[in-house]
Every structure is written in structure tokens, then in C-alpha cells.
Amino acid sequence: MCGTTEISAPDRASGSSPGTSRTVMKYIYRLVYIVMPAAIAMAFLYAPPAEGLGESSRLLYFHVPLAWVSVLAFSISGVLSVLFLFTGNGERRELVHAAHNSAAIGLLFTVLATFSGSVWSKLSWGAYWNWDPRQTSIIVLMLVYIAYFSLESALRENPSRQRIVSAYLVFAMVTVPFFVFVVPRIFPSLHPDPVINADRQVHLESAMKISLMTAIAAFTLLYGYILNLANRVSAINEQKKGDLR
Amino acid sequence: MKRIFITGMLSLLCVTGHFVNATDDIAPRNAVQVSGETDMDRGCNQVFTLQPETAFGDTGTTPAPASAAPAEQTTGNDVLYRVAGVILIIWLAVSIYLFTIDRKISRIERSSREP
Amino acid sequence: MVKTIIAHIKKDFRIEFRNRYAVSVSFSFAFTTTLAISLAAGGIPFSPQTHAVILWVIMFFTAMSGLAHIFVREEDRGTSLFLRLNSPALAVFTAKLLYNVLLFFVLQCMILPVYLFFMQLDVQSPLFFLGYVFLGGIALSSSLTILAAIVARAGARGALFPVISLPVSLPVLWVVIQGTSRSLGRAGFSSPGDMVFLLAFSGTITAVSYLLFEFVWHD
Secondary structure, three states: OOOOOOOOHHHHHOOOOHHHHHHHHHHHHOOHHHHHHHHHHHHHHHOOOEOOOEHHHHHHHHHHHHHHHHHHHHHHHHHHHHHHHHOHHHOOHHHHHHHHHHHHHHHHHHHHHHHHHHHHHHHHHOOOOOOOHHHHHHHHHHHHHHHHHHHHHHOOOOOOHHHHHHHHHHHHHHHHHHHHHHHHHHOOOOOOOOOOOOOOOOOOOHHHHHHHHHHHHHHHHHHHHHHHHHHHHHHHHHHHHHHHO | OHHHHHHHHHHHHHHHHHHHHHHHHHOOOOOOOOOOOOHHHHHHHHHHOOOHHHOOOOOOOOOOOHHHHHHHHHHHHHHHHHHHHHHHHHHHHHHHHHHHHHHHHHHHHHHHHOO | OHHHHHHHHHHHHHHHHHHOHHHHHHHHHHHHHHHHHHHHHOOOOOOHHHHHHHHHHHHHHHHHHHOOHHHHHHHHHOOHHHHHHHOOHHHHHHHHHHHHHHHHHHHHHHHHHHHHHHOOOOOOOHHHHHHHHHHHHHHHHHHHHHHHHHHHOOOOHHHHHHHHHHHHHHHHHHHHHHHHHHHHHOOOOOOHHHHHHHHHHHHHHHHHHHHHHHHHHOO
């Protein structure tokens, strides 16, 4: 997902250069220019409205991918922080920059997911906010992001800033699954996540499934593309700092 | 990054504003009846039981006559085309922005690689 | 290692006993907050849910005012460098963790009677109520110790500690508030599953804290 991080050992072993892999990923991310319009068109023109929820169910094709990408961005941030802390003796600064960029993009997607979810909540349940456990978990994710950026700015002068914020992100990554996965299972939710059809079956019609998968792919590519751009900017900044030194 | 964030927020505001208005045309919202039941009960009733007329808190409305259904469907489809069009225009703007940034970054990378 | 840990705990408790800074500030906060709520309520009875919420909000902010002190004190007095050079990081963390857990336990023992007295709380399931309170306290103090170490290195500590602590504490708060309200309202209430969750959370967080403390502690 990261445009400028070093490629893992298997790529080196197969003889392909890191530059080739990066170029390939760049072109894969650019598929978003095709996949996203397709996802938008399918969401409105191909997928049928759900029974019970009506046309407002089309928000599914935006809200769910946004929520998925916000969690994905957070996980990738956490994984990159783990790699930074436990490999390379803290020298691999590109990992920290990539984690920071992923967190920034994740915060944007979390805000968008919260906003779209609250609109759907108003349409379905009559109120913008119900403190439903899933709504709460997305707010918790946003709080973690905000805490991460607050901590980073508070540690501006500290030479160990990168290690400390990485440690915080890893720590938060461990606690979030408790909230996201455990608590909604303990307490019942208003969220219709297992049910779209009125017969309470855990399934989507095939057209809806295809549209949802396309939307998820489109938003994931969008996230990867923006992350790639941000990492390339970070790499350029690091290079300029190195030149100045 | 800040500009991307602001663009994303503005896009979503446009989209959801349009969406809320569009779905209002398709299925008018009424205020949800407040009774002794909790949010959870109300939510569960709306989602899990087959009550399409109460899905949006609509109570006591009679179904539209059969002769009006095709006209409603046409209006519904028009609204969907409009919403899809607006979102595609927003995406076009975002994609042009991302593309220009991509090109600028590529140019800087090429110039930094040259000796 | 065990001797080092015990020596650190003794030292921390001795210093705390001499000036009683953390205990007095935290308990004063909890006491004044309870009084203010009791005064404002004016005898109006609250539901068990409301009591649980108020009690845990008081507990949480008491933890915010007291649990960071153990690391902040080391940084402010300049003794943290001495600790870094002379003691293994794990020994330091174990000592601080046990200190925080014991300190919060003492604070809870002081806050609970005050709350029960001024808020006229009638507990229906005392065993589970106490279980939730003390296990919740252990979960909170174990998760906040490493955050205290993080925040001690930063500026704007007073405002920053609640900001970074809240997302991490929310799973605990959610579970203990629900459990406490049920134990307050229902006689014969029993929910060992929640207790197991709190213990599992404490264990996981403590294990992760041990892994991460080296990176936070050393430059």
C-alpha cells in the first residue's frame, strides 16, 4: 500500500527491483479513475433498493466502504508503527511518515463515515445520533486519531517523538478491536449490518453484493492512491532535508 | 493534505445534502412517533420487521393508487440520475485535482533523480 | 529484578506518603465533585444508570488527575535519567504499574464510601458492584500507566492525558458502567462474562504495555 517503503524480501529474492514494484503499484492505484465512476454508477443505477430501507439503502455503497477504509487505514498505520519499532533500530523513517500519512487519510475517511452514517441514521431511525455501539466505535476510532495527532504536536521538540507516537498508535490499535468487535456483540445494536432484506437472512442480492464489492474496491484504491501520493511527498521532503544537511 | 481534507469534506456535504433531498422526493419523511418504546425497539422494529410504510417513521399514510405508480417510478429514476450525476461531477473535480498533484510530484521526482 | 521492583515500589510509596500529592489532589477532586453533584441534585433520586454514569465519570477523572503523577514527578525532578541508567526498563514499568494499581485501589476505597453516603446509593448486588468497581479500577490503572509514561515526555500534560486516555479507556468504561448500573438496580444480578472481559482487557493491555515500554522510556 505504501509507495515509498522498501519492498519485502520475497520481491528482492524473485529478482524484481523495488522501483518496478513501486511503478506497478502506482499504475494499480490509478485504476481508481475507472473503478470509482463505475462504483458510483452501479450504486445508483444497477443495484436495486433494499426492501424496508428503500432508496436510502444506496448510502450503503458509500458508508460501508468509508468505514472499511477508515479501519484499514488505522490498521495499516498500526502495522507500519510496529514495523518501525521492531525492525531497523528505529532508522526507517519512511515507515513513520507512511504511518502518519495513513492516519491522516484515515481520519478524513472516519469523519466522512461518521457523517454518512449519521445521515443514514436520521433517515432510518429518526435521529442523527443514537450512541449505537457501532456509531460509538467509529467515534472511538476518531478519538484515537485525534489523540495521535495531539500527541504528535505536543512532542514536537522531543527527539524521541517518532518512537513515542508509534508506541501510542500500536497501543491504541490493540484496544480498538475490543471496542469494535467485542462490545457490539455484548450489547444489541440498531445497526442493520447483518440484515438488508426483510427476511432477516444474512445475505445481499447479487446485484447489491457486486455493487458493494465494487464500491469497497474503489474506495480502497482511492485510499491507496492518496497514501501513495502523500508518501512520495514525504520522501521528497526527506530527501530535501538530507540535501540541506 | 489539508486541501485534500477540505475537498473531501465539501464533496461529502454536497453529496449528502443532495441525497437527503433526493430521498425526500422518493419517500417523504415524517417525524418518528415518540411512544413508550426505546430507540432500540423502534430501530429494531423498523429494520427487522416488514413494515415498509413505517420505515421512515411514516404512520397512517395510505398507499398511493396504482395509476400513480409509473409516474412515481419515473420521478424516482430521474432523481437517481440527478444524484448520480452530481456525485460523478464531484468525483471528476476530485480526480482532476489528484491527477494534477500526481503529475507535479512525478515532475519533482524526475528532476531530483537527474544529476 | 524482583528486589529492584520492590525497592522502586517502596521508594514511590515513601515519597507519596511524605507529601501525599497524588492522593490528596485526586481525592479532593473526587470529593468536591461528589459534593457538587449531591448539592445540585438536591435530594432528587437518580436511576441506577445515572448513578453508574456519574460514579465512573468521577472515577475516570480522578484517574486523570492522579495516575500520571508517578512519571511526571520523575521527569520534573530530573530523576528519570537516573532511573533510565540504573534500572532495567521492565523493572521500572512493573514498579510503576503496581504503584498505580495500588494507588487507584486506595482512591476507590476512599471515593466509594463518600459517594454512597452523599448520593444515598442503595446497592442491590453488593458483590458484583464491588467486583465491577475494583476490576474496572485495575483495568483503568493498568491501561493508563504506559500512557502516563508517554505523556510525561510531552508538553501540555494536563490537557493531553485525558485526550490520549479516553479512547483507550472507553471499552472499560462502557462495560463497567453497564455492569455497575445493573448491579445497583437488580438484586441477585450475576454477570461473570463481564468480569472475564475486564480481566482479559487488563491482561492484554499489560502485556502490550510491557512490549512497548522500552520504546517510550529510552531515547
